[in-house]
Amino acid sequence: xxxxxxxxxxxxxxxxxxxxxxxxxxxxxxxxxxxxxxxxxxxxxxxxxxxxxxxxxxxxxxxxxxxxxxxxxxxxxxxxxxxxxxxxxxxxxxxxxxxxxxxxxxxxxxxxxxxxxxxxxxxxxxxxxxxxxxxxxxxxxxxxxxxxxxxxxxxxxxxxxxxxxxxxxxxxxxxxxxxxxxxxxxxxxxxxxxxxxxxxxxxxxxxxxxxxxxxxxxxxxxxxxxxxxxxxxxxxxxxxxxxxxxxxxxxxxxxxxxxxxxxxxxxxxxxxxxxxxxxxxxxxxxxxxxxxxxxxxxxx
Numbered sequence: 001x002x003x004x005x006x007x008x009x010x011x012x013x014x015x016x017x018x019x020x021x022x023x024x025x026x027x028x029x030x031x032x033x034x035x036x037x038x039x040x041x042x043x044x045x046x047x048x049x050x051x052x053x054x055x056x057x058x059x060x061x062x063x064x065x066x067x068x069x070x071x072x073x074x075x076x077x078x079x080x081x082x083x084x085x086x087x088x089x090x091x092x093x094x095x096x097x098x099x100x101x102x103x104x105x106x107x108x109x110x111x112x113x114x115x116x117x118x119x120x121x122x123x124x125x126x127x128x129x130x131x132x133x134x135x136x137x138x139x140x141x142x143x144x145x146x147x148x149x150x151x152x153x154x155x156x157x158x159x160x161x162x163x164x165x166x167x168x169x170x171x172x173x174x175x176x177x178x179x180x181x182x183x184x185x186x187x188x189x190x191x192x193x194x195x196x197x198x199x200x201x202x203x204x205x206x207x208x209x210x211x212x213x214x215x216x217x218x219x220x221x222x223x224x225x226x227x228x229x230x231x232x233x234x235x236x237x238x239x240x241x242x243x244x245x246x247x248x249x250x251x252x253x254x255x256x257x258x259x260x261x262x263x264x265x266x267x268x269x270x271x272x273x274x275x276x277x278x279x280x281x282x283x284x285x286x287x288x289x290x291x292x293x294x295x296x297x298x299x300x
Contacts, residue, residue, distance in 0.1 A: 005020070005028065006020055011043040015090070016030040016032070039064055040064070040095055041062060043059050044062075046058050046105075046138070048137055050130070051137060054110065056134045059106045059107075060142055061091075061094050063099075063102055063103055064101075072147060072148065072149055073103070073296050075102050075156065076135060076156075076168075077094065077157060078135060078156070078157030078161040079157060081159070081160050082120075082123065083113045085113050086106040087114075093286075096283055097287075097290075099299065100296065103148055105142050109131040109135050111160075124203060125203050127217040128163075128166075128168075128217065136168070136172060150174070152294045154175055154176060158234075159271065161183075162180040162183025162247070165178055166185040166221075169220070170224065170227050171226075173226075173228050176230070176293045176294050178232070180234070181233075182235055182241070182246075184246025184249075185246060185249065185250050186221035186249050187200070187207070187214045188215075189245055189246070190245060191207050193245060194240060220250065225257060228259060229259070231260075232261070232286070234263075234264050235247040235266070236269035237267045237268060238268060238269060239271045247263060248263065260293075287299075
């Protein structure tokens with residue numbers, strides 16, 4: 001009957017259902033009203049230059065009760081996709097990190113959506129090069145702002161965020177702790193195992209014919225001996241998007257090299273974690289891992 005309902009939110013509000021009425025919106029359902037009694041951390045936009053001069057956008061969430069002039073342990077969060085982008089949305093994991101005294105950086109490197117086709121295509125068959133430079137530039141920018149402590153840096157992401165996490169720690173040793181979730185570092189091993197056979201063949205070719213391309217995007221696996229960052233690997237038992245083989249191989253690589261590592265497999269779950277007790281367990285493990293290697297005592 002011409003009535004419109006809106007599912008929307010922002011950095012300080014999870015999605016809620018509202019009716020579009022003159023002169024504005026009327027809340028119909030909000031399952032997260034309890035958040036109004038919690039202190040949340042605001043998000044600010046940042047813009048900076050990558051190593052080759054490309055302009056990159058992102059977000060910075062300072063810790064709850066941030067004090068200007070004080071440096072904080074900082075986590076670089078890397079989004080999945082890679083054709084996706086961080087935006088003004090409610091990020092519950094960021095809020096938990098900020099409540100535990102961390103600053104959080106979320107960059108939208110080349111390969112992300114939101115900047116047109118060529119920007120997204122920039123990492124085509126070239127994973128982990130330009131996008132690594134872009135996310136590292138985000139960290140450099142926040143260090144120069146006087147917010148991030150360069151001696152207490154961590155990073156992590158899920159899906160392509162896990163893939164790029166593996167790429168970053170193989171190329172840069174500044175991070176004291178990493179969490180790689182649903183990632184893959186050996187494209188030879190994931191070919192024919194996951195759901196992306198069409199994309200593999202279109203972008204990378206065939207592994208027996210285009211070995212150089214496959215080895216190029218598999219940089220973290222073939223240069224695992226360059227990794228020194230203690231890394232927690234997470235995956236989901238039934239994930240056919242990015243199967244556990246990717247996390248298992250990198251876990252074994254670091255274990256064989258004597259780099260501190262751990263592997264956690266959540267049973268019965270697909271690409272996205274849905275069981276509430278698993279979500280809580282994952283957040284606690286992430287906090288404990290970063291806390292151990294960045295010197296932060298997690299809140300109880």
